[in-house]
Amino acid sequence: NAGVTQTPKFQVLKTGQSMTLQCAQDMNHNSMYWYRQDPGMGLRLIYYSASEGTTDKGEVPNGYNVSRLNKREFSLRLESAAPSQTSVYFCASSPGRLGGYTFGSGTRLTVV
Amino acid sequence: GESVGLHLPTLSVQEGDNSIINCAYSNSASDYFIWYKQESGKGPQFIIDIRSNMDKRQGQRVTVLLNKTVKHLSLQIAATQPGDSAVYFCAADTGTASKLTFGTGTRLQVTL
Numbered sequence: 642n643a644g645v646t647q648t649p650k651f652q653v654l655k656t657g658q659s660m661t662l663q664c665a666q667d668m669n670h671n672s673m674y675w676y677r678q679d680p681g682m683g684l685r686l687i688y689y690s691a692s693e694g695t696t697d698k699g700e701v702p703n704g705y706n707v708s709r710l711n712k713r714e715f716s717l718r719l720e721s722a723a724p725s726q727t728s729v730y731f732c733a734s735s736p737g738r739l740g741g742y743t744f745g746s747g748t749r750l751t752v753v
Numbered sequence: 754g755e756s757v758g759l760h761l762p763t764l765s766v767q768e769g770d771n772s773i774i775n776c777a778y779s780n781s782a783s784d785y786f787i788w789y790k791q792e793s794g795k796g797p798q799f800i801i802d803i804r805s806n807m808d809k810r811q812g813q814r815v816t817v818l819l820n821k822t823v824k825h826l827s828l829q830i831a832a833t834q835p836g837d838s839a840v841y842f843c844a845a846d847t848g849t850a851s852k853l854t855f856g857t858g859t860r861l862q863v864t865l
Contacts, residue, residue, distance in 0.1 A: 645796075674852075676855075681762075681857060682857060683842065683855045683856055683857040683858055684797070684842070684855040685855075686852060686854075689852060699852070731796050731797070733796075738846075739784075739785050739804065739846065741787050741799045741802055742787075742797075742799070742844075742853060743799070744789075744796035744797045744798070745796055746795060746796050747794075747795070747796050
């Protein structure tokens with residue numbers, strides 16, 4: 642039982658490059674989330690998908706796009722990476738309202 | 754919206770002592786709260802949750818207390834062990850699409 646799987650674990654990008662972070666969950670959860678974690682700032686919500694077929698902006702959506710490909714998969718795309726997007730990115734899933742989140746192990750992204 | 758804050762960025766306790774980590778939230782409509790533990794290089798891991806119709810909930814060596822009057826919750830860890838060393842986050846459910854708002858985290862250091 643893998644839970645939430647994120648790929649890749651590490652990535653270095655040059656400014657202006659694009660990439661997609663992949664996330665998949667095998668718990669049949671309805672809701673999925675992308676967070677970024679920066680030192681001293683906790684976890685900030687980028688985008689979320691309350692259910693298959695829907696996506697919504699979170700606290701810090703600028704510079705990102707998402708796709709809820711199916712119930713299992715939720716990807717995060719950086720179209721033109723900037724140094725300010727250097728961070729650790731976490732994907733999470735939840736069965737829904739009043740359900741705890743299960744987090745992936747994170748993607749450490751550095752933009753140079 | 755909701756904002757969540759932890760009272761101390763770092764807490765140092767001796768092995769075997771009890772630890773208390775505090776958290777404050779701003780939105781009185783928040784009705785679900787979770788504590789997460791994050792070890793270095795890993796994603797946050799669910800510890801315990803509590804709903805607003807409860808004041809106290811106990812798990813294995815952990816207790817969460819909720820005071821809705823002053824919008825405060827705490828995590829108590831009994832007989833703290835070296836394996837408890839981590840960053841602890843509290844999170845509050847704003848009631849919108851099960852989005853959690855996270856605090857900035859308290860680093861618990863266990864000394865021998």
